[in-house]
Amino acid sequence: MVLETINTYYEDYLSLEKFVSNNGEVLLASSNRAVLVQVFSGICDKNYLVAISRQIRELIPGAEVIGTTTSGEIMNGLVSGLKTVLSFSVFRHSDIKLVFAEKDIGDDYELGRSIANTLNSDKAKVLILFATGLRVNASQLLKGVQSVNDALPVAGGNAGDNRSKNTQRFVCCNENVTDCGVVGVILESDHLKVAGHSHLGWQPLGKEMTITRAEGSRVYTIDYIPAYQVYRQYLGVNTNSNIFNVMEFPLTICKHGIIIARAPFLRYEDDSIGFHGDIAEGEKVRFSFGDVEMILEKVDILLQTIQQQPVESIFVYSCASRRGFLQESAQIETLPLQDIAPTAGFFTSGEFFHADNSNQLLNTTMTTLVLSESNGSQKVFAPEPERIVCSDSNVAVIKDNVADRSLVILKSLAHLVNTVTSELNERTAELEAANKALYLSEERFSKAFLCNPDPISITTMNAERYVEVNDAWLEYTAYQRDEVIGHTSSELSSWAIPEERDQIIIQIQEHGKIRNLETKFKIKSGEIRTVLLSAEIIDMENEPHLLFVSKDITEWRMAEKRSLELMMELKSANLELKDFAYIVSHDLKAPLRGIRSLADWLYNDYQDKFDEEGKEQLDMLINRVDRMNKLIEGILRYSRLTSKNEEKTVININQVVEEAIEMLQPPNNISIIIENEMPWLTLERTRTQQLFTNLINNAMKYMDKPNGEIRISCQKQGEFWQFSIQDNGCGIEEKNFDNIFTVFKTLKSRDEYESTGIGLTIVKKIVEIYGGTVWVESKFGKGSTFYFTVPSRN
Structure with a gap:
C-alpha cells in the first residue's frame, strides 16, 4: 500500500494524541511526502475548528488541514451526526x-x-473544494475554476449544518476559518490515480411544471404560481414550516438525458x-421522491465500478437530504465502500462533481472520490472483520445486514408511490390526450384559418353564400366583413x-x-x-361546406411573361455579341495578315539592307502582329465559352491532363x-x-x-x-491575387513574358460555368x- 488513509472520531486532545501515537508508524514516517487531514465537523463552532487544526499540526508537524462543518459525518462507512471525523x-x-x-465584494466566478x-x-x-454555500454561489465558483482548466477533476461540496436555527456554516484551512469563503487542496503527482462517481436514485413523480420566473438559484414562480405556494399545495407545508423539512423532495431537471436535483x-x-x-427560467421540473x-x-453498480481499478482511499461527499430521507438506513450506501477501502466524508448542502470537462453543482446526490498511488490493478485494501468506531480503540462489530425495519417501510412506500403515480399518469395521459386532440384540432383549424396569409373563405356547398x-x-x-358574410358570390360577382x-x-x-386550379377572381374594385x-x-x-384557399399569382404570371421576353432579348443579344466578336476579329485579322505578309517579305528579301536597329524594329513588328493575332483568338475563345457546342460525356481526367501536357511540349528543364x-467526370x-x-x-510561362x-x-x-x-516559379504578390483573373491583365511586361492576359480569365469562366470556384495561393x-x-456530379 502506498497511499494510506486512517479515519477516527475526534473527542479531545488526549484521545487525539493517543491516536497519533498508536498510528505513528504511518502518520510520522520519514518516507511521507505529504499528510492531508480532512476535518468533517458536526459541531458548527469557529473556535472549535481552530483548536482542532492547531492540535493536529502540533502532533503531526507538516500536516495540512482542510475542514468543513457538516449535516452528518461518515467514518469508516458509518454515518453519524453532531460528531467530528478526522481523516488522515x-x-x-x-x-x-x-x-x-475569503469572499469579498467580487463575484464568485x-x-x-x-x-x-x-x-x-x-x-x-x-x-478538492469546500465552500460556504449560503454565502458563495457554488455554481459560479465551479464555472470559474472550469474556465481556467476544464480537464481538472473537482470534488467536495458546500458546508453543512445540523439545521438548527441561527447555525453558521464554516470551512477551514489550517488555523484559518471563515463563514464566507472557500478552502481547497490540489493533489499533484505522476502516480496518483483519481476517479469520481455519482448517483441520484430519486424518482420524478407528478406532473411536469415550468420555471416561469427565476434569478440564479432563487425561484419566484412555477407555472406562474409563487414557488412556496406550489410546495404548500403538493407537500402540505404550512406558512410557518421550515422549507428544510421538505428538502428530501427536490425538484428534478432533465439535462442532456441526466436527471439533476435541486433541493x-x-x-x-x-x-x-x-x-x-x-x-433557469423555462426549465421543466418535477417533484421527486x-x-x-x-x-x-x-x-x-458503484461497487462493481470502483473495484475495476486500484483503490486505497474513498471519500464520500453526499447530500444531507439523502441522510434525511434514509435516516438510520443511510449507511446502506457507505458501509459497503468500507469493504473496499477506508471510507470517510460528510453530508453536504450541495455536491461538486466533474464530468465531460464540466464542473457541476449537484443536489440530493452521492458523489465519491477514489484515490490510489498504487501501480497495480488489484484491490489493495483488505479491511479487518471489525471496524474502529471511536478514538479510544473501542471495537464494535457491525452487522452485515444494515437494512432495518425503516428501510423496508421506505421501500414499500416508494413502491406504492411509484405504482399509484404510474396508474394516475396513465389515466391522466389518456384524458389529456383526448382533450388535447380535440383542442388542437379546433385550435389548429382556427389558427390556420385566421392567421393564414392566403385568402380563405367558407361557403355553402353550392359555393354561393359566404x-x-x-x-x-x-x-x-378590400371588402368589409358585413359586406360579405351572408351574401352570395353572385351578388359580389366574385367569379x-x-x-x-x-x-x-x-x-x-x-x-x-x-x-391549385388556376382561375380568375374579381375583387371589389373590379380588378x-x-x-x-x-x-x-x-x-x-x-352540414357540408366548402373551404376555399386562394393564392394570388397575378404578379408571378406577369413576371413569368416578362422573364420570357427578357430571355428572348438576352438570347438575341448573345447572338449579336457572338456575331460582332466574329466580324470584328475577322475584320482585324485581314489587315494583320497583310501586315505580317509585308513584314515577312521585308525580312526575307531585304534583310541584308537593314542595319541592326532596323532588324530589331522589324522583329518587334512581327512579334506585335503575332501578339495581336493571339489576342484576337483569345477574344474569340472567350466569346464562345457559353455556347453549348459540345455534349457532356464521361471523361478520364488523367487522359485529358496528359493530352494537355503533350500538346504544350514542356522544355527539358521543366x-x-x-x-x-484523377477521377472520371461528366464534362x-x-x-x-x-x-x-x-x-x-x-x-510554364x-x-x-x-x-x-x-x-x-x-x-x-x-x-x-x-x-x-x-x-x-516566380510567384505572385498577394495584392495581385484577384487581378490575375481579370481580362487582359498581366503582371509582367508583354515584352518580358509573351501573354495575352486572357488565359486565366478563360479558366475562371469555365470553372464558373461548371458551378465551381478558382483561386490562387x-x-x-x-x-x-x-x-x-x-x-462531382454535373
Missing part, C-alpha cells in the same frame, strides 16, 4: 497545495478563477424559494368567369377536393386577379508530375482540356527556376473535386498553387 491521508508520491479564500490560477499545475490530478433551503417573504444551485430500490441498484372569411381574404378583396364556378363544384363533388384555387369539403354543424489518380472534353492547358501553360517543377493533384471534398496545379519568389473545384 498519507501520500508517498504526491504533493499537496492548499488555498484559503472570479473567485473560482483566482483559486484555479493559484493551484493549477501540469501535475494537478484533482482539486430547497430558504423561503423568502415574497414566497420565492432559494435552492442549492441555479435553475427517493426510490430505495433504485438507490440499492446504483450502489451495486359563411366565413379570414382577414387575409378581406384585405385581398370573373361564372361558368368556371359550376365546373369547379362538379370536380369537388367527384373527387372531394381540388388542388381581375389570377389565383391558384384549392378547395375541400368540410363539416360544420353537421518536369510535370501527376501526383495521384465537355474540349472545354476541360482548355482549362488544364491554360493553367499548365501559365505555370512564368517559370524562372533552372529546374522547374509543376505538380498536378486532386482530392474529393464533399460534393466537389478540388484540383491543384503547383509550380516553383502564392509566395512571391517561391511559386504558386492554382486551385479550382468542379462538382
Whole structure:
C-alpha cells in the first residue's frame, strides 16, 4: 500500500494524541511526502475548528488541514451526526497545495478563477473544494475554476449544518476559518490515480411544471404560481414550516438525458424559494421522491465500478437530504465502500462533481472520490472483520445486514408511490390526450384559418353564400366583413368567369377536393386577379361546406411573361455579341495578315539592307502582329465559352491532363508530375482540356527556376473535386491575387513574358460555368498553387 488513509472520531486532545501515537508508524514516517487531514465537523463552532487544526499540526508537524462543518459525518462507512471525523491521508508520491479564500465584494466566478490560477499545475490530478454555500454561489465558483482548466477533476461540496436555527456554516484551512469563503487542496503527482462517481436514485413523480420566473438559484414562480405556494399545495407545508423539512423532495431537471436535483433551503417573504444551485427560467421540473430500490441498484453498480481499478482511499461527499430521507438506513450506501477501502466524508448542502470537462453543482446526490498511488490493478485494501468506531480503540462489530425495519417501510412506500403515480399518469395521459386532440384540432383549424396569409373563405356547398372569411381574404378583396358574410358570390360577382364556378363544384363533388386550379377572381374594385384555387369539403354543424384557399399569382404570371421576353432579348443579344466578336476579329485579322505578309517579305528579301536597329524594329513588328493575332483568338475563345457546342460525356481526367501536357511540349528543364489518380467526370472534353492547358501553360510561362517543377493533384471534398496545379516559379504578390483573373491583365511586361492576359480569365469562366470556384495561393519568389473545384456530379 502506498497511499494510506486512517479515519477516527475526534473527542479531545488526549484521545487525539493517543491516536497519533498508536498510528505513528504511518502518520510520522520519514518516507511521507505529504499528510492531508480532512476535518468533517458536526459541531458548527469557529473556535472549535481552530483548536482542532492547531492540535493536529502540533502532533503531526507538516500536516495540512482542510475542514468543513457538516449535516452528518461518515467514518469508516458509518454515518453519524453532531460528531467530528478526522481523516488522515498519507501520500508517498504526491504533493499537496492548499488555498484559503475569503469572499469579498467580487463575484464568485472570479473567485473560482483566482483559486484555479493559484493551484493549477501540469501535475494537478484533482482539486478538492469546500465552500460556504449560503454565502458563495457554488455554481459560479465551479464555472470559474472550469474556465481556467476544464480537464481538472473537482470534488467536495458546500458546508453543512445540523439545521438548527441561527447555525453558521464554516470551512477551514489550517488555523484559518471563515463563514464566507472557500478552502481547497490540489493533489499533484505522476502516480496518483483519481476517479469520481455519482448517483441520484430519486424518482420524478407528478406532473411536469415550468420555471416561469427565476434569478440564479432563487425561484419566484412555477407555472406562474409563487414557488412556496406550489410546495404548500403538493407537500402540505404550512406558512410557518421550515422549507428544510421538505428538502428530501427536490425538484428534478432533465439535462442532456441526466436527471439533476435541486433541493430547497430558504423561503423568502415574497414566497420565492432559494435552492442549492441555479435553475433557469423555462426549465421543466418535477417533484421527486427517493426510490430505495433504485438507490440499492446504483450502489451495486458503484461497487462493481470502483473495484475495476486500484483503490486505497474513498471519500464520500453526499447530500444531507439523502441522510434525511434514509435516516438510520443511510449507511446502506457507505458501509459497503468500507469493504473496499477506508471510507470517510460528510453530508453536504450541495455536491461538486466533474464530468465531460464540466464542473457541476449537484443536489440530493452521492458523489465519491477514489484515490490510489498504487501501480497495480488489484484491490489493495483488505479491511479487518471489525471496524474502529471511536478514538479510544473501542471495537464494535457491525452487522452485515444494515437494512432495518425503516428501510423496508421506505421501500414499500416508494413502491406504492411509484405504482399509484404510474396508474394516475396513465389515466391522466389518456384524458389529456383526448382533450388535447380535440383542442388542437379546433385550435389548429382556427389558427390556420385566421392567421393564414392566403385568402380563405367558407361557403355553402353550392359555393354561393359566404359563411366565413379570414382577414387575409378581406384585405385581398378590400371588402368589409358585413359586406360579405351572408351574401352570395353572385351578388359580389366574385367569379370573373361564372361558368368556371359550376365546373369547379362538379370536380369537388367527384373527387372531394381540388388542388391549385388556376382561375380568375374579381375583387371589389373590379380588378381581375389570377389565383391558384384549392378547395375541400368540410363539416360544420353537421352540414357540408366548402373551404376555399386562394393564392394570388397575378404578379408571378406577369413576371413569368416578362422573364420570357427578357430571355428572348438576352438570347438575341448573345447572338449579336457572338456575331460582332466574329466580324470584328475577322475584320482585324485581314489587315494583320497583310501586315505580317509585308513584314515577312521585308525580312526575307531585304534583310541584308537593314542595319541592326532596323532588324530589331522589324522583329518587334512581327512579334506585335503575332501578339495581336493571339489576342484576337483569345477574344474569340472567350466569346464562345457559353455556347453549348459540345455534349457532356464521361471523361478520364488523367487522359485529358496528359493530352494537355503533350500538346504544350514542356522544355527539358521543366518536369510535370501527376501526383495521384484523377477521377472520371461528366464534362465537355474540349472545354476541360482548355482549362488544364491554360493553367499548365501559365505555370510554364512564368517559370524562372533552372529546374522547374509543376505538380498536378486532386482530392474529393464533399460534393466537389478540388484540383491543384503547383509550380516553383516566380510567384505572385498577394495584392495581385484577384487581378490575375481579370481580362487582359498581366503582371509582367508583354515584352518580358509573351501573354495575352486572357488565359486565366478563360479558366475562371469555365470553372464558373461548371458551378465551381478558382483561386490562387502564392509566395512571391517561391511559386504558386492554382486551385479550382468542379462538382462531382454535373
